[in-house]
Amino acid sequence: MAEKKALRWAILGTGVVANEMAQALTNAGKEIYAVGNRTYDKAVDFAQKYHIKKVYQDFHEMFTDETVDVIYLTTPHNTHIDFMREAIKHGKHLLCEKSITLNSRELNEAVEAAKEKNLVLGEAMTIYHMPIYKKLRKYMASGKLGKVNLIQLNFGSYKAYDMNNRFFNMSLAGGALLDIGVYAFSLARSFLDSKPNEILSKVQYAASGADEKSGFVMTNKEGQMVVASLSLHSKQPKRAVISCEHGYIEIMEYPRAEEAVIINAETGERTVLRVGEQKKALQYEMEDMEAAIAGDIALMRLADTIDVMAMMSEIRTEWNMYYPSETPGEIL
Known part of the structure; x- marks a missing residue:
């Protein structure tokens, strides 16, 4: 039986929770493929800290990068829906920091779009x-x-x-x-x-x-x-x-x-x-996200x-x- 291919994670944002997830992925033996941030220099520093190979000059390239399987979205929640639209359009699974969107109208749009593309959309809610x-x-x-x-x-x-x-x-x-x-x-x-x-x-x-x-x-x-x-x-x-x-x-x-x-x-x-x-709070989120992508969506x-x-x-x-x-x- 062929070995299951490892998911390629990308992280959007370089703040506190982004660092926590990077540590969780690293501790779990996962490779973080890429990072993006509005400020390129911060993304470079983040990549050096966690040995990430790919840094986007323009973070929007993350959404169109065919190598990326799943994106962890850590930006302020008022930015989420625009980034979710781009990510889903290009076939990326999404683990999104809380609050997942600003409101129900935005969330319902994202849920329907993800469903149409057969993608996993989840909120990084520790509970x-x-x-x-x-x-x-x-x-x-x-x-x-x-x-x-x-x-x-x-x-x-x-x-x-x-x-x-x-x-x-x-x-x-x-x-x-x-x-x-x-x-x-x-x-x-x-x-x-x-x-x-x-x-x-x-x-x-x-x-x-x-x-x-x-x-x-x-x-x-x-x-x-x-x-x-x-x-x-x-x-x-x-x-x-x-x-x-x-x-x-x-x-x-x-x-x-x-x-x-x-x-x-x-x-x-x-x-x-x-x-x-x-x-290990974020490690549990990451593990459930990977299991959901593998089929245990609940x-x-x-x-x-x-x-x-x-x-x-x-x-x-x-x-x-x-x-x-x-x-x-x-x-x-």
Whole structure:
């Protein structure tokens, strides 16, 4: 039997997460074929650091390079849809940093285009790929804790009030919802029976007009409830509690969790689950992406990504909060 051909990865962008993925690919014994960046010199430095042979003078050449199989897209999320259009047009699989797009309209376009080309499109969402979540979802499927009734989520970061940085700048699609809310909503959706169909929210804005902090109460048709709070200017524990009929699960540092505690409400017994490593978060994403390209497409949980984006787009429509590239009222 012929040996399976290794996928040829290219990375667009050279920021923090691009470095993390490059390290993950290197640690897993994968060869990074190419890198591209708006600033050529940064791409050259990145290539030297990770022994990458191909550096594009114009990063758009990445999309037309027939040698490239899969692109890891790490640029700011307001740039994603344009790059996704180019990549899909030229037959590239895409692993895209969160948030995968700005809104549902963009995501639906990309999903349909990828489907037509028989390409894998996935969001680099750690909650879908970390081993602890796979183990917890399997545990929940066993029915030992019964039905999920309530999920409580907190995520707060302290970012300095600089209205020009990516956290608050509307031209860079700043705001808590797309930057950190996507983690909270992705965790919730992955443990709910269906997408919430009723969402109540309260938001306060930064001086730039970006959402600085917000709170949510959501319910779905099964009567499951989610309560979440987000902030970009006050620290909160990254804590999730999944409350069920017969007990609850507590997860700390949930974006890249490696441990969860299961508490049996009837006996008081505490079971600690520990699996995976935070430092391998992007390696798990990469491994699932390669497995999806090989045929196990369900690993990318694209249906959850679509639901989460719909939730965020519905919320921003209710808030009447749009980014400069968007047409008000037309993001769903």
